[in-house]
Amino acid sequence: MRKVLIIAGFDPSGGAGIVLDTKVVRALGEFAASTITCLTVQTTERVYDAKTIDPDFFEYQLQKIIEDIEPDSVKIGLLGSEEIARSVLRNIRRYNLKNIVCDPVLKSTSGFEFGKDKFVEFLKSEFLKVCSVITPNKTEAEVIFDMKIENFGEDILNSIQQKMNKMGIKSCVLKGGHVDGHLAEDVLITQTEIYRVSAKKKGSTDNIHGTGCAFSSAFATFLAKGYNMYDALKQTKDFVSNLIHNSIKIGKGRLVLNP
Ligand SMILES: Nc1ncnc2c1ncn2[C@@H]1O[C@H](COP(=O)(O)OP(=O)(O)OP(=O)(O)O)[C@@H](O)[C@H]1O
Numbered sequence: 593m594r595k596v597l598i599i600a601g602f603d604p605s606g607g608a609g610i611v612l613d614t615k616v617v618r619a620l621g622e623f624a625a626s627t628i629t630c631l632t633v634q635t636t637e638r639v640y641d642a643k644t645i646d647p648d649f650f651e652y653q654l655q656k657i658i659e660d661i662e663p664d665s666v667k668i669g670l671l672g673s674e675e676i677a678r679s680v681l682r683n684i685r686r687y688n689l690k691n692i693v694c695d696p697v698l699k700s701t702s703g704f705e706f707g708k709d710k711f712v713e714f715l716k717s718e719f720l721k722v723c724s725v726i727t728p729n730k731t732e733a734e735v736i737f738d739m740k741i742e743n744f745g746e747d748i749l750n751s752i753q754q755k756m757n758k759m760g761i762k763s764c765v766l767k768g769g770h771v772d773g774h775l776a777e778d779v780l781i782t783q784t785e786i787y788r789v790s791a792k793k794k795g796s797t798d799n800i801h802g803t804g805c806a807f808s809s810a811f812a813t814f815l816a817k818g819y820n821m822y823d824a825l826k827q828t829k830d831f832v833s834n835l836i837h838n839s840i841k842i843g844k845g846r847l848v849l850n851p
C-alpha cells in the first residue's frame with residue numbers, strides 16, 4: 593500500500609481539510625497519515641476562527657511521522673503562518689521528500705483570510721519552488737502570479753508559464769472552478785507544456801466546498817501510485833468531478849463532498 597502524508601488544517605465539519613483529505617486517500621485505496629498545522633472553528637456555513645499549532649510542536653509531529661512512515665507523496669493544504677511554512681520547507685529539504693502537491697490555501701470559499709502579506713511573500717519567494725506541483729484556484733493564482741486571470745486564454749497561460757520559470761515553480765495546475773463558463777476546466781502548466789482537462793460544471797462553485805482539498809489529496813495519491821503528472825491529472829479530474837456531482841447537504845450551509 594502507498595503512503596500519503598497530509599499536511600493540512602482541521603475543519604470540524606469534515607467538509608474540508610485533513611478529515612476530507614484522509615477520506616479521499618482511503619477512497620482511492622491508499623494509506624493516509626496526517627500532521628495538523630492549524631485548528632479552525634468552522635461549519636458548512638463559514639469559518640469563524642483559525643489558530644495555528646505551536647511551530648515547535650508541529651515540527652515534532654512532522655519529523656516523527658516522516659521518520660516512521662517514509663511517505664510516497666505529500667499533500668500540503670492550509671499552512672496558516674510563515675513559521676509553519678518554514679518548518680515544512682526545512683523538513684522537505686531535510687528528508688528529501690518527493691511528489692509534493694501544494695494547494696496554496698489563502699482564503700476559504702466563505703471568504704475567511706488564512707494568510708497575511710509576509711506569509712504570501714514567503715510562499716512566492718521560497719516555498720512554492722520546492723513543490724512538485726502547485727494547485728491554485730483563480731484567486732490564489734492571481735496573488736501568486738500578480739496578474740488578473742479572467743479566462744484561460746493562450747496569452748494568459750503563456751504569461752503564467754514565463755512567470756513560473758522566473759520564480760522556479762516546476763508545475764502548476766490552475767483550477768478553473770471559479771472561472772466563468774459551462775465547463776470546469778483545469779490547466780496543467782509545466783516548464784514546457786500546457787495541457788487542459790475539462791468536465792461538465794455542476795451548479796455554482798461557490799455553493800460547494802472542499803473541492804480544492806479533494807483535488808490536491810487525490811493528485812498526491814495518484815502520484816504516490818506512480819502516475820505521471822498528466823495521467824495523475826486526468827484521474828484526479830474524473831474522481832473529483834464524480835464527487836462534485838454526488839455532493840451532499842449535511843448542514844445549513846454549502847454542499848460537501850462525501851468520498
Ligand atoms: N461547479 C463545479 N462543477 C464541476 N467541477 C467543478 C466545479 N467547481 C469546481 N470544480 C472542479 O473542482 C476542482 C477544484 O476547483 P476549484 O476552482 O473549485 O478549487 P478551489 O477554489 O481551491 O476549491 P475550494 O476552495 O472549494 O476548496 C477543479 O477540478 C475544478 O475544475
Ligand SMILES: Cc1ncc(COP(=O)(O)O)c(N)n1
Nearest residue numbers: 601602608609700701801802
Ligand atoms: C482546514 C481548512 N482547510 C482548507 C480550507 C479551504 O477550503 P474551502 O475553500 O473549500 O473552504 C478550509 N476551509 N479549511
